[in-house]
Amino acid sequence: xxxxxxxxxxxxxxxxxxxxxxxxxxxxxxxxxxxxxxxxxxxxxxxxxxxxxxxxxxxxxxxxxxxxxxxxxxxxxxxxxxxxxxxxxxxxxxxxxxxxxxxxxxxxxxxxxxxxxxxxxxxxxxxxxxxxxxxxxxxxxxxxxxxxxxxxxxxxxxxxxxxxxxxxxxxxxxxxxxxxxxxxxxxxxxxxxxxxxxxxxxxxxxxxxxxxxxxxxxxxxxxxxxxxxxxxxxxxxxxxxxxxxxxxxxxxxxxxxxxxxxxxxxxxxxxxxxxxxxxxxxxxxxxxxxxxxxxxxxxxxxxxxxxxxxxxxxxxxxxxxxxxxxxxxxxxxxxxxxxxxxxxxxxxxxxxxxxxxxxxxxxxxxxxxxxxxxxxxxxxxxxxxxxxxxxxxxxxxxxxxxxxxxxxxxxxxxxxxxxxxxxxxxxxxxxxxxxxxxxxxxxxxxxxxxxxxxxxxxxxxxxxxxxxxxxxxxxxxxxxxxxxxxxxxxxxxxxxxxxxxxxxxxxxxxxxxxxxxxxxxxxxxxxxxxxxxxxxxxxxxxxxxxxxxxxxxxxxxxxxxxxxxxxxxxxxxxxxxxxxxxxxxxxxxxxxxxxxxxxxxxxxxxxxxxxxxxxxxxxxxxxxxxxxxxxxxxxxxxxxxxxxxxxxxxxxxxxxxxxxxxxxxxxxxxxxxxxxxxxxxxxxxxxxxxxxxxxxxxxxxxxxxxxxxxxx
RNA sequence: GGACCCGUGGUGUAGCGGCCCAACAUGCCAGCCUGUCACGCUGGAGAUCGCCGGUUCGAAUCCGGUCGGGUCCGCCA
Numbered sequence: 001x002x003x004x005x006x007x008x009x010x011x012x013x014x015x016x017x018x019x020x021x022x023x024x025x026x027x028x029x030x031x032x033x034x035x036x037x038x039x040x041x042x043x044x045x046x047x048x049x050x051x052x053x054x055x056x057x058x059x060x061x062x063x064x065x066x067x068x069x070x071x072x073x074x075x076x077x078x079x080x081x082x083x084x085x086x087x088x089x090x091x092x093x094x095x096x097x098x099x100x101x102x103x104x105x106x107x108x109x110x111x112x113x114x115x116x117x118x119x120x121x122x123x124x125x126x127x128x129x130x131x132x133x134x135x136x137x138x139x140x141x142x143x144x145x146x147x148x149x150x151x152x153x154x155x156x157x158x159x160x161x162x163x164x165x166x167x168x169x170x171x172x173x174x175x176x177x178x179x180x181x182x183x184x185x186x187x188x189x190x191x192x193x194x195x196x197x198x199x200x201x202x203x204x205x206x207x208x209x210x211x212x213x214x215x216x217x218x219x220x221x222x223x224x225x226x227x228x229x230x231x232x233x234x235x236x237x238x239x240x241x242x243x244x245x246x247x248x249x250x251x252x253x254x255x256x257x258x259x260x261x262x263x264x265x266x267x268x269x270x271x272x273x274x275x276x277x278x279x280x281x282x283x284x285x286x287x288x289x290x291x292x293x294x295x296x297x298x299x300x301x302x303x304x305x306x307x308x309x310x311x312x313x314x315x316x317x318x319x320x321x322x323x324x325x326x327x328x329x330x331x332x333x334x335x336x337x338x339x340x341x342x343x344x345x346x347x348x349x350x351x352x353x354x355x356x357x358x359x360x361x362x363x364x365x366x367x368x369x370x371x372x373x374x375x376x377x378x379x380x381x382x383x384x385x386x387x388x389x390x391x392x393x394x395x396x397x398x399x400x401x402x403x404x405x406x407x408x409x410x411x412x413x414x415x416x417x418x419x420x421x422x423x424x425x426x427x428x429x430x431x432x433x434x435x436x437x438x439x440x441x442x443x444x445x446x447x448x449x450x451x452x453x454x455x456x457x458x459x460x461x462x463x464x465x466x467x468x469x470x471x472x473x474x475x476x477x478x479x480x481x482x483x484x485x486x487x488x489x490x491x492x493x494x495x496x497x498x499x500x501x502x503x504x505x506x507x508x509x510x511x512x513x514x515x516x517x518x519x520x521x522x523x524x525x526x527x528x529x530x531x532x533x534x535x536x537x538x539x540x541x542x543x544x545x546x547x548x549x550x551x552x553x554x555x556x557x558x559x560x561x562x563x564x565x566x567x568x569x570x571x572x573x574x575x576x577x578x579x580x581x582x583x584x585x586x587x588x589x590x591x592x593x594x595x596x597x598x599x600x601x602x603x604x605x606x607x608x609x610x611x612x613x614x615x616x617x618x619x620x621x622x623x624x625x626x627x628x629x630x631x632x633x634x635x636x637x638x639x640x641x642x643x644x645x646x647x648x649x650x651x652x653x654x655x656x657x658x659x660x661x662x663x664x665x666x667x668x669x670x671x672x673x674x675x676x677x678x679x680x681x682x683x684x685x686x687x688x689x690x691x692x693x694x695x696x697x698x699x700x701x702x703x704x705x706x707x708x709x710x711x712x
Numbered sequence: 713g714g715a716c717c718c719g720u721g722g723u724g725u726a727g728c729g730g731c732c733c734a735a736c737a738u739g740c741c742a743g744c745c746u747g748u749c750a751c752g753c754u755g756g757a758g759a760u761c762g763c764c765g766g767u768u769c770g771a772a773u774c775c776g777g778u779c780g781g782g783u784c785c786g787c788c789a
């Protein structure tokens with residue numbers, strides 16, 4: 001069917017273009033279908049397939065040389081205009097592509113008159129005959145470049161002010177705040193358009209894979225109850241019950257577990273999550289997770305499914321990008337830290353951490369004086385680690401560059417950074433050579449496998465500091481030295497996280513991940529305290545050695561997601577919660593709903609959550625999730641387009657029984673002064689004060705978008 | 713909460729004590745042009761240099777503050 005334009009100028013144009021061009025009024029188009037007898041089937045196919053409407057028969061990405069000779073009507077934005085006097089070329093753009101429209105004064109004086117006053121970003125519709133371009137006039141840069149539309153008729157559907165930045169130049173650098181202010185124009189540009197289309201493909205591929213695997217897609221509420229979790233909640237005051245609030249979910253964690261109790265077996269959701277924390281390139285206050293949960297599974301089951309799903313999704317969405325390794329490497333937490341200094345390692349390159357203690361003779365005589373270098377000896381004597389990484393080709397680094405690295409290491413928490421540079425002749429040089437002696441220096445170089453022209457960087461500190469600092473340096477240097485192939489997708493798993501970390505300040509064990517995470521079966525007996533009283537945890541408790549059935553998935557050094565097999569037995573859950581410092585009463589207060597549910601027959605279950613924004617960003621080769629979000633917020637949480645947040649209408653306050661009293665600092669000081677400080681165990685009344693937020697355990701799976709990003 | 717970077721016609725940059733009532737590119741406006749595709753040519757308009765204060769004979773330029781944007785640390789696990 002082909003639409004026909006009926007009537008033309010019927011109504012004057014209300015919005016004169018600001019540049020004041022003189023022109024005749026443009027008619028609001030009134031179109032009619034020329035096929036009165038559309039069947040249901042044609043209506044459906046028309047609606048689903050064609051995108052054909054009275055305004056257009058084809059999109060701007062459709063026409064090919066083979067269409068030459070037929071009639072077509074296109075609608076879109078004027079991308080560019082090339083005016084040759086009696087001949088005007090219009091590049092007409094929609095999200096599908098660009099098609100050249102030729103307007104010839106001799107063929108259609110009316111259309112030419114319209115084309116003369118058309119400007120970039122005007123919305124127009126053009127009808128005419130599709131023509132094969134003259135030989136030699138094809139444009140190979142365009143998919144439609146062998147054809148063109150010879151306009152017989154041209155109508156302006158909307159005029160446009162001159163846009164604040166170039167829409168027709170995909171490479172033009174534009175200040176991000178301007179892009180955000182006019183995001184709808186930014187999205188018209190090719191890069192943003194392509195990324196949003198990629199993201200749409202990503203989500204579709206995810207849905208396909210899940211539905212095929214028998215998952216049920218279920219939505220969970222956005223207005224829920226505040227739970228004492230890792231991040232600060234956004235809260236929404238209730239009008240019907242003044243003085244109370246809803247919280248926005250940091251993730252659907254508890255709800256998805258309840259769906260398992262409900263027997264839904266395999267659940268997933270593309271879920272919006274909210275966390276009121278400071279923003280980063282990889283963190284927005286609202287972000288999207290792929291949230292899933294499965295019943296009757298073990299760690300392997302979940303990891304295997306997610307891995308297969310991730311492989312399929314990657315190959316569907318970015319078929320040109322190679323997966324570094326299939327199946328994905330799986331590291332224990334311990335191994336990941338040992339080899340990469342990170343629980344989300346970028347495994348696109350080596351540069352692994354090397355234990356240098358043996359090379360220093362530490363195995364022969366541990367303790368003071370063993371290495372000849374006081375700093376190293378002290379570290380070894382106190383149970384610390386001496387490890388290093390080799391930066392290839394940095395042996396000739398200047399003093400300044402090395403100082404910068406040392407400064408970076410200190411910023412990351414190291415006390416210092418020892419370096420050994422190997423010159424082109426293979427001779428090692430170091431400021432600590434006089435302490436270690438030539439022999440030890442050489443054995444360090446050998447142990448680290450540093451070659452001529454390399455730089456060996458050494459950190460000696462507590463085990464976790466050594467790993468963390470070297471892990472971050474490894475990441476920084478990998479980036480700087482271009483060791484990571486930007487085209488490759490390197491997924492990997494990290495599992496067997498410790499169950500708890502000791503929280504000295506609050507005298508309790510802190511779940512490293514999720515308070516519901518299960519313990520590996522053989523470590524179940526470890527979930528006890530040294531004192532015997534489950535409510536008196538101490539750093540010496542066996543619980544500190546317990547390992548969790550928890551797994552994270554990383555992609556190119558970003559944490560993509562994390563999850564666990566949960567504790568589904570109430571008795572074990574209570575033991576775990578007691579270690580985490582929750583009294584029976586407080587536990588009931590905070591997790592009453594889910595605990596009660598567990599009394600009604602909870603299946604063994606586990607799941608994971610993956611950050612969709614991060615995934616989309618990585619697949620789009622972006623380092624910032626704002627680039628894959630249609631309408632993101634600035635680092636101060638502002639929406640520059642809608643100007644949010646904004647002060648509410650006083651009437652809205654009144655209706656909610658609220659009043660703004662100002663001055664956050666004063667309020668907080670007063671609040672703390674009222675001794676609202678968390679008591680140790682058994683304080684089941686008061687919430688954690690603001691200052692102590694974050695010491696609480698992690699709310700849920702993955703983090704995904706709300707965790708530290710490319711930086712760890 | 714802390715550190716650092718940026719803010720100059722619409723956009724991107726240059727200028728970093730007087731040579732600047734600010735330069736270049738592009739965009740914009742007008743005119744010309746029948747095969748261009750970042751069309752071309754000619755002419756024109758457009759910024760008191762984010763804002764406030766200070767130093768100075770003199771400030772886009774130096775200093776302080778403030779606002780906005782970004783990056784990192786903390787935070788978010």
